[in-house]
Amino acid sequence: MHPQAAHAGAILTVDLDALRSNYRFLRQQAGSAICGAAVKADAYGLGAERVGPALAAEGCRHFFVAHLDEGIALRPHLPATAQVFVLHGPPVGAEQEFIAHGLIPVLNSLQQIQAWHMLAESLQRPLPAIIQVDSGMSRMGLPAAEAEAWLADPRFLQSIPPLFLMSHLACAEHQNHPMNASQLARFKTLRQRLPQVAASLANSSGIFLGPDYQFDLVRPGAALYGIAPVAGAANPLQPVVALHGRILQTRTIQRGDHVGYGISYSATEPRQIATVGVGYADGWLRSMSNRGVVFIDDHAAPMVGTISMDSITIDATGIAAQRLQAGALVELIGPHRAVDEVAHSAGTIGYEILTSLGNRYYREYIES
Numbered sequence: 001m002h003p004q005a006a007h008a009g010a011i012l013t014v015d016l017d018a019l020r021s022n023y024r025f026l027r028q029q030a031g032s033a034i035c036g037a038a039v040k041a042d043a044y045g046l047g048a049e050r051v052g053p054a055l056a057a058e059g060c061r062h063f064f065v066a067h068l069d070e071g072i073a074l075r076p077h078l079p080a081t082a083q084v085f086v087l088h089g090p091p092v093g094a095e096q097e098f099i100a101h102g103l104i105p106v107l108n109s110l111q112q113i114q115a116w117h118m119l120a121e122s123l124q125r126p127l128p129a130i131i132q133v134d135s136g137m138s139r140m141g142l143p144a145a146e147a148e149a150w151l152a153d154p155r156f157l158q159s160i161p162p163l164f165l166m167s168h169l170a171c172a173e174h175q176n177h178p179m180n181a182s183q184l185a186r187f188k189t190l191r192q193r194l195p196q197v198a199a200s201l202a203n204s205s206g207i208f209l210g211p212d213y214q215f216d217l218v219r220p221g222a223a224l225y226g227i228a229p230v231a232g233a234a235n236p237l238q239p240v241v242a243l244h245g246r247i248l249q250t251r252t253i254q255r256g257d258h259v260g261y262g263i264s265y266s267a268t269e270p271r272q273i274a275t276v277g278v279g280y281a282d283g284w285l286r287s288m289s290n291r292g293v294v295f296i297d298d299h300a301a302p303m304v305g306t307i308s309m310d311s312i313t314i315d316a317t318g319i320a321a322q323r324l325q326a327g328a329l330v331e332l333i334g335p336h337r338a339v340d341e342v343a344h345s346a347g348t349i350g351y352e353i354l355t356s357l358g359n360r361y362y363r364e365y366i367e368s
């Protein structure tokens with residue numbers, strides 16, 4: 001163990017071997033489509049500077065971030081042959097930054113297309129981009145009328161060669177949701193107008209909707225990081241993240257004693273309470289108060305009392321005192337407790353658990 005890990009309050013482990021294995025699995029699921037990677041939000045909290053190069057080593061060359069600044073930070077860590085796409089497109093007036101940093105925008109509105117077109121004119125060369133169209137989610141991408149205006153103006157297609165026509169699915173994790181077929185139909189109709197342009201529709205879950213949804217490029221994020229892509233089905237991905245927190249102290253409480261802020265838990269019989277040094281400031285969501293469990297070896301220990309900023313209290317009754325000493329590690333995420341299960345106990349999704357992970361953890365990357 002690294003000396004800093006030996007005293008760290010909590011240890012976040014990111015298994016880059018498992019990440020790479022997940023990438024290979026998804027690429028295989030995607031058939032003939034290219035497999036890109038969504039590495040926005042610091043690779044869903046796992047660290048884009050480590051995740052990006054690990055995926056590049058597997059041959060990934062299409063990376064998606066949300067913000068321009070994420071792209072600027074990531075670009076130097078990737079091979080020159082990799083393309084970094086910025087999902088939000090150029091912030092107003094920042095088009096030039098994309099050229100300076102070797103980034104490619106996803107253009108989502110006629111306004112962004114016009115601004116990018118002006119830059120291409122002033123540089124007197126075509127500037128490729130991804131064009132995103134709205135196929136029904138009403139979030140990002142050209143609404144139908146703007147898509148028509150774009151297609152109607154031949155100058156745009158000349159100055160901005162589309163690398164991909166792109167859209168995004170709203171309900172892909174629910175395989176029988178009628179929205180999937182509806183979005184696919186709208187996307188295909190638009191695509192017929194530009195049959196020579198490559199296309200991209202699927203996120204992680206979209207890959208598992210089958211070949212019709214895969215087109216030329218898929219853009220998984222969550223599944224790379226071990227989150228289950230299909231609602232109600234077994235998770236075929238390997239876990240990538242583990243989180244272990246340290247016991248700070250242990251006490252026995254009696255019937256009628258209380259635990260934590262607001263005394264939301266009271267004992268009805270003697271209980272062994274251990275305090276662990278992870279709290280909501282570490283992204284251990286307060287909504288899990290009195291709901292989730294952590295693991296001590298094979299034993300589930302329920303979280304009792306309200307989650308504090310820097311600590312949680314767990315009911316470790318029945319677990320050997322030897323195993324509850326100050327400094328001992330307990331498993332918050334790991335082989336006994338999947339990210340998706342943690343999310344369920346917090347009333348949220350695995351995405352939010354990962355992207356909430358704090359900066360206070362000692363981070364350990366496994367890479368063989």
Ligand SMILES: *Cc1c(COP(=O)(O)O)cnc(C)c1O
Pocket residue numbers: 038040087168202203204205219220221222223
């Ligand atoms: C975040 C994002 C993805 C990746 O989605 P996952 O569900 O994490 O696989 C793909 N495309 C777009 C446009 C996104 O915003």
